[in-house]
Amino acid sequence: MANKKTTITEIARALAITPSAVSKALNNHPRISDTTKEAVAAMAKKMNYQPNHLASALRKGKSNLLGVVIPMANISFFSSVVKGVEDVVNAEGYNVIISQSHDSFEKECTNIEALLKTQVDGIIASIGNETTDLQHYENVKEKGVPLIFFDRVDESLGVDTIIIDDYLGAFRAAEHLIDQGCKRIAHIGGHKHVPLYHNRIKGYLEALRTHHLPIEEELIWESGLEIKDGREITEKLLALSNPPDAIFASSDYSALGAQQLLLEQGINIPDEIAIIGFSNEPFTSYVTPSLSTVNQHSEQMGQRAAKIFLERMASKNKTDFMQNQTVLTPELIIRDSSRRGT
Amino acid sequence: MANKKTTITEIARALAITPSAVSKALNNHPRISDTTKEAVAAMAKKMNYQPNHLASALRKGKSNLLGVVIPMANISFFSSVVKGVEDVVNAEGYNVIISQSHDSFEKECTNIEALLKTQVDGIIASIGNETTDLQHYENVKEKGVPLIFFDRVDESLGVDTIIIDDYLGAFRAAEHLIDQGCKRIAHIGGHKHVPLYHNRIKGYLEALRTHHLPIEEELIWESGLEIKDGREITEKLLALSNPPDAIFASSDYSALGAQQLLLEQGINIPDEIAIIGFSNEPFTSYVTPSLSTVNQHSEQMGQRAAKIFLERMASKNKTDFMQNQTVLTPELIIRDSSRRGT
DNA sequence: TAAGTTTGTTCAATCGTTTGAACAATTTGA
DNA sequence: TCAAATTGTTCAAACGATTGAACAAACTTA
Numbered sequence: 001m002a003n004k005k006t007t008i009t010e011i012a013r014a015l016a017i018t019p020s021a022v023s024k025a026l027n028n029h030p031r032i033s034d035t036t037k038e039a040v041a042a043m044a045k046k047m048n049y050q051p052n053h054l055a056s057a058l059r060k061g062k063s064n065l066l067g068v069v070i071p072m073a074n075i076s077f078f079s080s081v082v083k084g085v086e087d088v089v090n091a092e093g094y095n096v097i098i099s100q101s102h103d104s105f106e107k108e109c110t111n112i113e114a115l116l117k118t119q120v121d122g123i124i125a126s127i128g129n130e131t132t133d134l135q136h137y138e139n140v141k142e143k144g145v146p147l148i149f150f151d152r153v154d155e156s157l158g159v160d161t162i163i164i165d166d167y168l169g170a171f172r173a174a175e176h177l178i179d180q181g182c183k184r185i186a187h188i189g190g191h192k193h194v195p196l197y198h199n200r201i202k203g204y205l206e207a208l209r210t211h212h213l214p215i216e217e218e219l220i221w222e223s224g225l226e227i228k229d230g231r232e233i234t235e236k237l238l239a240l241s242n243p244p245d246a247i248f249a250s251s252d253y254s255a256l257g258a259q260q261l262l263l264e265q266g267i268n269i270p271d272e273i274a275i276i277g278f279s280n281e282p283f284t285s286y287v288t289p290s291l292s293t294v295n296q297h298s299e300q301m302g303q304r305a306a307k308i309f310l311e312r313m314a315s316k317n318k319t320d321f322m323q324n325q326t327v328l329t330p331e332l333i334i335r336d337s338s339r340r341g342t
Numbered sequence: 343m344a345n346k347k348t349t350i351t352e353i354a355r356a357l358a359i360t361p362s363a364v365s366k367a368l369n370n371h372p373r374i375s376d377t378t379k380e381a382v383a384a385m386a387k388k389m390n391y392q393p394n395h396l397a398s399a400l401r402k403g404k405s406n407l408l409g410v411v412i413p414m415a416n417i418s419f420f421s422s423v424v425k426g427v428e429d430v431v432n433a434e435g436y437n438v439i440i441s442q443s444h445d446s447f448e449k450e451c452t453n454i455e456a457l458l459k460t461q462v463d464g465i466i467a468s469i470g471n472e473t474t475d476l477q478h479y480e481n482v483k484e485k486g487v488p489l490i491f492f493d494r495v496d497e498s499l500g501v502d503t504i505i506i507d508d509y510l511g512a513f514r515a516a517e518h519l520i521d522q523g524c525k526r527i528a529h530i531g532g533h534k535h536v537p538l539y540h541n542r543i544k545g546y547l548e549a550l551r552t553h554h555l556p557i558e559e560e561l562i563w564e565s566g567l568e569i570k571d572g573r574e575i576t577e578k579l580l581a582l583s584n585p586p587d588a589i590f591a592s593s594d595y596s597a598l599g600a601q602q603l604l605l606e607q608g609i610n611i612p613d614e615i616a617i618i619g620f621s622n623e624p625f626t627s628y629v630t631p632s633l634s635t636v637n638q639h640s641e642q643m644g645q646r647a648a649k650i651f652l653e654r655m656a657s658k659n660k661t662d663f664m665q666n667q668t669v670l671t672p673e674l675i676i677r678d679s680s681r682r683g684t
Numbered sequence: 685t686a687a688g689t690t691t692g693t694t695c696a697a698t699c700g701t702t703t704g705a706a707c708a709a710t711t712t713g714a
Numbered sequence: 715t716c717a718a719a720t721t722g723t724t725c726a727a728a729c730g731a732t733t734g735a736a737c738a739a740a741c742t743t744a
Contacts, residue, residue, distance in 0.1 A: 005730095007729095007730060007731085008730070008731065009730075009731095017693075017694090018693075018694055018695080019730085019731075019732095020693080020694065020695080020696095020731090020732075020733080021692085021693060021694075022731095023730095023731060023732060023733085024692095024693090024732085024733085026731095027731095027732080029733095031690095031691065031692060031693080032691095032692070032693080033691080033692060033693090036692080036693085048481075048484075050458055050459060050485070051459060051730090051731080052400070052461060052729085052730050052731070053459045053460050053461050053731095054396050054399045054400040054405060054461050054729085054730080054731095055400050055699090055729070055730035055731040055732085056730075056731050056732070057396050057699095057731095058394075058396040058397050058400055058698095058699050058700070058701095058729090058730085058731080059698070059699050059730080059731050059732045059733085060699085060731085060732070061699070063396060064460075065439075065460070073415060073421040073424060073425065074418050074421040074422060074425070074624075076416050079415040079416040079421060080416060082415060083415065083416070083442065086441075086442065090456075095439055095441070095456055095457075095460055096439070096440070096441075097407075097437055097438070097439050097440075098438070098439075098440050099428075099437070099438075100425070100428065114432075114437055115437075116392055117392060117393060117395045118395050118406075118407070118437055119394060119395050119396050139390075142390075143392070227628075256628055260628075263630060282416075282625070283624070283625040283628050283629075286569075286598055286602075286625050286628070286629055287625075287628055287629050287630065288605060288629065288630050347700095349699095349700055349701085350700070350701065351700075351701095359723075359724085360723075360724050360725080361700085361701080361702095362701090362702075362703080362723080362724065362725075362726090363722085363723060363724075364701095365700095365701060365702060365703085366702085366703085366722095366723090369702080371703095372721095373720095373721065373722060373723080374721095374722070374723080375721080375722060375723090378722080378723085393700090393701080394699085394700050394701070396699085396700080396701095397699070397700035397701040397702085397729090398700075398701050398702070399701095399729095400699090400700085400701080400702095400729050400730065400731095401700080401701050401702045401703085401728075401729050402701085402702070402729085403729070
């Protein structure tokens with residue numbers, strides 16, 4: 001079809017100079033004269049030259065590719081993080097490769113392997129729910145590829161991490177419900193082996209203790225935090241001889257499930273039972289009543305992770321391997337599902 | 343840190359053979375003996391060898407990278423399409439680079455350029471709302487890089503396209519409202535210069551004509567289709583001396599805006615005014631009342647686009663440049679917002 | 685004006701892998 | 715038994731860009 005490729009060699013030929021002169025001109029090397037630089041630039045434009053990134057990446061040992069591994073792209077939290085990452089690294093000439101693990105351990109492993117094979121310069125990841133063995137991440141570390149965990153992190157590997165203060169978020173969420181006059185607050189939690197959910201449970205418990213409310217095992221549940229989990233657990237909660245007057249769910253989806261069930265049962269939200277979720281997924285503001293939740297500052301989280309990556313790239317002298325542990329402060333978002341009239 | 347790199351040269355040295363023998367062994371070349379292949383495989387595993395993708399990509403002139411350009415990743419439709427694409431191409435050894443244009447013409451151009459520079463093997467794109475000049479896409483074509491448009495396409499470039507039958511989707515949506523007994527159906531449409539929205543308007547009009555309903559200009563609006571547009575237009579519709587008894591919105595977001603306003607005004611949905619949206623965004627099933635909508639088969643669309651890409655790669659003999667125009671059939675999803683009791 | 689410095693360019697090696705051609709060793713066929 | 719075919723491997727040249735060293739020419743400086 002078209003003259004598919006213009007290489008620096010061709011530009012060189014056209015100008016009767018050497019490829020290396022062209023390369024240096026394009027890279028603005030100080031020893032190249034302005035005249036040559038201009039001539040090269042003009043010819044490059046004229047010949048519609050597009051640098052071959054692979055060649056330079058190979059030579060420089062740097063692909064300018066950043067891998068991001070997330071459980072799901074269609075969860076708004078994660079796509080926002082990705083947006084934050086992109087905003088920061090695109091400006092520095094990096095491209096982002098996103099791969100989804102769908103919370104499958106196997107897929108996560110193959111994704112990591114694919115990214116390493118593609119010679120990404122770094123990996124930003126959120127660990128899948130299924131994952132307990134971290135060998136594939138060890139691998140990344142061994143290869144000397146910067147690795148940064150966000151949200152679902154593991155401290156044991158000694159890599160950079162960035163999370164929100166889940167404990168505090170949960171504490172505030174529970175405290176807010178207490179402020180609204182709730183006395184029996186149920187918790188729809190995630191699996192305790194995931195640190196982040198564990199921290200939320202602790203925050204919830206501490207809030208109860210602080211305000212001298214009894215802790216009742218029958219009100220505390222663990223689950224996969226999907227919509228159906230919210231429904232099922234809420235059903236069980238309603239069946240109790242003494243049902244709760246509030247539900248704090250560790251995800252917006254499970255909170256939504258709870259809300260749907262309550263609405264179907266004709267239970268008034270928030271007066272009979274108040275609800276608060278976690279993550280500030282967009283839909284929480286669309287539903288009726290709008291759902292209170294906790295904002296995780298997803299985009300900021302991505303930006304921060306990206307900046308840490310860039311710092312790692314800048315200081316490849318690996319002498320100062322100080323682990324970077326960033327904790328962002330969550331923000332309570334109070335909406336109709338928990339705002340009781342005074 | 344670690345012995346960061348194992349190359350085929352090192353494997354070769356360890357086995358006292360040449361790098362080319364190693365390369366051929368790894369690639370299962372027929373002329374290499376099974377003994378050698380096994381020895382190489384064993385040594386590769388032992389030395390934790392990871393092929394350098396950049397080098398092979400450079401040599402082979404093929405990066406195994408596929409670029410996907412979408413307006414927004416946090417719109418579920420687009421992330422589903424991406425998922426469909428990934429499912430298909432990952433299996434064939436490709437990685438996907440996603441870049442978002444945020445409906446900015448400038449960003450779209452730089453994205454395309456970045457992808458070309460990265461030497462992607464192909465590009466799957468949905469044209470941004472702002473875009474009217476297609477020079478950057480011409481560029482892709484000129485370079486001989488397979489280009490496939492989906493959803494927001496442009497036929498004039500002569501590249502492969504994949505869309506749903508927007509006309510039919512709109513026709514059915516409007517017809518469904520008519521079936522429910524609605525007589526004055528308003529339309530919250532997108533900008534007419536985007537073919538897809540134009541087709542939906544045509545489908546809507548044709549449904550009215552088919553069922554002998556009058557077409558009233560005051561009921562037909564163009565907008566950016568966001569939540570606020572839905573609210574504003576609905577407000578205007580309610581102010582009419584003869585307000586509509588149904589609203590067909592060209593996006594789920596604008597349908598949601600309409601719904602919110604109607605609920606605030608205490609208007610019964612669907613009995614006083616029925617609503618139907620377009621796209622089947624997940625939140626449509628979460629809101630109350632749940633929103634009727636049109637399913638665009640997003641994941642299938644992505645899969646189809648990916649398959650077309652793979653076909654193009656397989657037949658790089660570019661003799662048979664038959665443009666591939668796929669049209670998927672949309673599916674009506676009827677929920678509470680338009681289902682009137684009989 | 686001879687020695688030293690600066691300027692602008694070319695040379696040549698390199699990144700790690702691939703691949704057709706070449707070649708030696710072995711096997712087959714008539 | 716000698717030529718032909720097969721098998722398994724090595725050779726060497728790519729792919730396109732980068733980069734330190736080398737070098738010639740021009741310019742300073744004493």
